[in-house]
Amino acid sequence: MEKNYYVCTGCGMLCDDIEVESEKNIVNKVHTACRVGVAHMKEGRESAVFRVDDKPVDEATAISEAAAILKNAKNPLIFGLGTSTNETQKLAIELARKTSATLDDTSSFCLGRVVEALLQNKFKVCTLDDVRNKADVTIFWGADPSDSHPRHLSKHSYFPRGTEKQRGWEEERTAIAIDVRKSHTAKICGNYFFQIPPGGDAEFIDALIAGLSGKLPKTSYNFPPKRILELANILKGAKFGVVFVGLGLVYSLENLEPLIRLMDALNEKANFHLIPMVGHYNMRGFNENLFEETGHVNSVKFEDGTVKHGPEYSIVESLKAKTVDAALIIGSDPLSSLPRSVAKNLLEIPVISLDPCETLTSRRAKVYINTAISGVESGGSATRMDGVKVNFKPVVETTRLSDEAVLKKIMEAL
Amino acid sequence: MDFGSFLKAPEIKVKVITYRDIFQDKAMIENRFGDDYRDRSAVIKLDPADLKQLSVKKGDTVVLKNSFGTIVVRAEESGYEPSHRGIAYMPNSPWSNMLVSDETGGTGIPKFKDISATVTSAKGEKVTEIGF
């Protein structure tokens, strides 16, 4: 009998095999999902909230106030969308064009650089299904999927049997962790955990490249050359290798040049692919949708039919320089996730917050609309961390509007 | 607050590395203004030798300070081997973000995982409440 599976939108893995027991639009039990996924699917319950200046209002008032803020702004910032569907993201791009807005998402201060490089074909890529079916060597570099993407190892990267990996993880797969601390993932990797000092990634890359070509690998922090050579030998023997790139690695590199060099060196000796450890369920979708429209993955400014791009249009730099004069924040909480030294500038401009739950940002917003939880209370499509498109339907119904519906109404009001 | 007593308390410099923790993420989804999220976020994991130097027991509160902010969080032993004196770990949260520099070199990317701060005993002071 074919079971009725739902997609979990709790993280960038978009697990598509979740069974849910629900009654009267309340999720009672969730099968197969991890703790974060379960918390995410059981999150909703509240009734709709529309608020302007901390007072409850009706839908029409909130929408017209939001539209007025965007209309009066010379350079509004539209930000967030990592937990919105592709359809919502495309609408937001259209809205940004219409309002001559600065448009950005969290990828500008996390994995955007990596996604941009792979969309520009600078890396060989593969899907998570390829990983399950074929991968014999996987590297988690500056990434701890056990905490960020809990089912990563069990569903794709280490433990499952795949079409070409029938004998199981003990015999046919090697998982390697390179990190500054012994994370939960590093623990599972056992002897294949390579602990490097904070900021030591670029040097470790150079040493590893030296090791791959049989030279003596040297680091200023005296990492045992023998161990690097041992690692290089494992990598050289890989028939289907994958490097999962996490924030630890990206934050430690000034630019991606060392990583590109490493992937090239690995592909001279073996066969290596790269997958970014995208956190939010549809951050990759935002990057791809914007790339399709503008050739850039984030940090853009629409003006007179043209598109400007650069770090100065990222949320961090535009708040620091105070170049934006209003903000529409969709499914994100920059007052929590940005440095306070930068985020405090948001308090000086009118903010519209669309979010399923109260956040520091929603509490300080001029307009707050609590939207449906994307993927739980509303459906659509999204792009998984590896670029695979996934469609999903809502698990339960809600009276709250989806962020897509709110954006449509705001656009009509404009 | 008795600043005099802070001056006398031993102080160490640490580099704070932030990370993600699944139970903290779960707590945030359930209620980002709740006690569970605060307890799992407002915490710093130190080397046991550093705790000793600070005359702080695990579970006590400490003051973390730099030019961007000051926060009071709970100190814990990291449990990590080998010894990592001078390096401390915190789950990424609004608390750690109070200490993150606004210096980005124009890249748009703050140093979320590379925070320099001093640590002293908070002498029983309560954990910082987050708000704007």
Next chain:
Amino acid sequence: MTNAMELYQMLPKTNCKKCGKTSCMAFAVALMARELTPEDCPPLKEEPKYKESYEKISGLFKPSEGATETGLIVHEDLCFGCGNCVVACPVNVANDPYGVGSGNAPKNAGKLILTIEDGIVKAQNVGECRRFGKNKILCNGCIVTCPVEAIEFV
């Protein structure tokens, strides 16, 4: 995990023998061996002054209920539902190769030992575990794959 001595410290230490054992220490040993349960100590269960200890001890033993045959204990507070053990368990793989064996949702949940329910691992059919029965072996597939030591055998 707790040892008998730690359990003993939480008991009434009156050696009243109401549990059928000769002393509280013997009761603690019986608890560890899962011969008896915390409810078998009437003072601990009934007297208000032991309430805290009773709840603590009950908490320690609760996760093991239903899994005592092989001594498999799940520490539910530690588990976060990654599913590594579910996918690595050789019995699970043999009984459901295209479901959990391939990293997916169970296609045949009834025949599995380990499944994930509400984000926490659940043990059932423990008689099928390779550590049980006549030809038992010291399989540790679910232990070494756990990032948080949420599974143990006692």
